[in-house]
Amino acid sequence: MQKVLIITYYWPPAGGPGVQRWLKFVKYLRDFNIEPVVYVPENPHYPLIDKSFENEIPSDITVIKKPIKEPYQLAGVFSKKESKTISSGIIKDEKEQGLLQKMMLWVRGNLFIPDARMFWVKPSVKFLLSYLNEHQIETVITTGPPHSLHLIGKQLKEKLAVNWIADFRDPWTKIGYHHKLKLTKASQKKHLKLEKEVLQTADHLLTTSFTTKKDFSAITKQPISVITNGYDDDEIEQVKLAEKFRISHIGSLLSERNPKHLWQALRELTQENQEFKKDFELVLAGKVSETVINSIKANGLENCLIEKGYLSHEESLIQQRKAQVLLLIEIDKEETQGIIPGKFFEYLKASRPILAIGPKNWDVIRLIEETQAGSYFGYLAKKEIKHQIYSWYQLYKQGKLLSEVSTEKMDQFHRKNLTRKLASVIQQFN
DSSP states (O other): OOOEEESOOOOOOBBBBBEEEEEHHHHGGGGGGEEEEEEEEESSOOBBBBBGGGGGGGOEEEEEEEOOOOOHHHHHHHHHHHHHHHHOOOOOOOGGEEEEEEEHHHHHHHHSOOTTGGGGGGHHHHHHHHHHHHHTTEEEEESSSSSSHHHHHHHHHHOOOEEEEEEEESOOTTSSTGGGGGGHHHHHHHHHHHHHHHHHHSSSSESSHHHHHHHTTTTSSSSSEEEOOOOOOOOOOOOOSSSEEEEESOOBOOOOOOOOHHHHHHHHHHHOOOHHHHEEEEEEEBBOHHHHHHHHTTOOTTTTTTEEESHHHHHHHHHHHOOOOEEEEEESSSGTTOOOOOOOHHHHHHTTOOEEOOOOOOOOHHHHHHOOOOOETTOHHHHHHHHHHHHHHHHHHTTTOOOOOOOOHEEEEHHHHHHHHHOOOOOOOO
């Protein structure tokens, strides 16, 4: 059985989407004759905790844990809330940032390059040089963000000539919050230099979106495979749909992930149709920026709003299945076109219509059309959004609101089928 070392920062009990991708790959890799060995930090600073993921770790998998120095823990002495918020990627708009957050963002962007986990690189390389030799492991996979982990892979590649696969769950210099880090010209130049070195040194690159592959192809000639995120089997019993016309968003809503025209469309529907107002409820489950909440309340929707806060993965799946309509939102910027939220695939599994609002040429549009899972709109399409919601509402009143996704279209995104694609990349080095 071929062995592979997987270097990841996010691992149970971490919560959120970042942990799921490699937890699920590890779950299925043995089905394809590949033995995973996982390397993770011993004392990480996770902004979200979900202990339910610990139940999914195969009992006899080798998981190596080594200490990491975490600047976010020190930052928490000054402001635990700000530290947790920034590490979660929830950054306020410039005009709403206090002096402390501005200072912490500058420090994060310019003193910790590529990110605050940079101090784990040197000790990890030192340990893994010996470990890889002793256990005869010739293939290494790094996954980011945090992109510091790719620097571990780069040094192992240079010192041991291992086979190195670099997995990008999100872009590096084109990630949505990158421009908010208050980077100096020198710092931005260093980010671009490191990114280019990683892309040109790795033997194979993985991305979760088509746009990121296209962007990377302009920088490197190394092979790139798109392996999206996906959904897995679950043991959740049949969930009854909410009695009300419930539109739900599951996951984080950053300050810029704030479709004001959607809230305006919902305000108009509640003002123009008393029956809709009586039937409608908006559920937000996950970390939500104050900016988003204030926009919703400014449109008079506070009485329709239900905030669930952060939920375990299992509870999130239940909430998805209760919704009449599932809301998928991405920041309206060119650099977010290549972001396909992991929850999209779980939304497919939930078999509820998806209302997707995001940037022009968003990769999600391709998947929405391919699977016929719902409808996509730009941020400014208030009239069209309003019409679609009301059309779905009328179907809801008739008991006919259904998702059109077929099993055949969904199967390609099952975690086991995605692991099959990963295994083919790994096995090229056998």
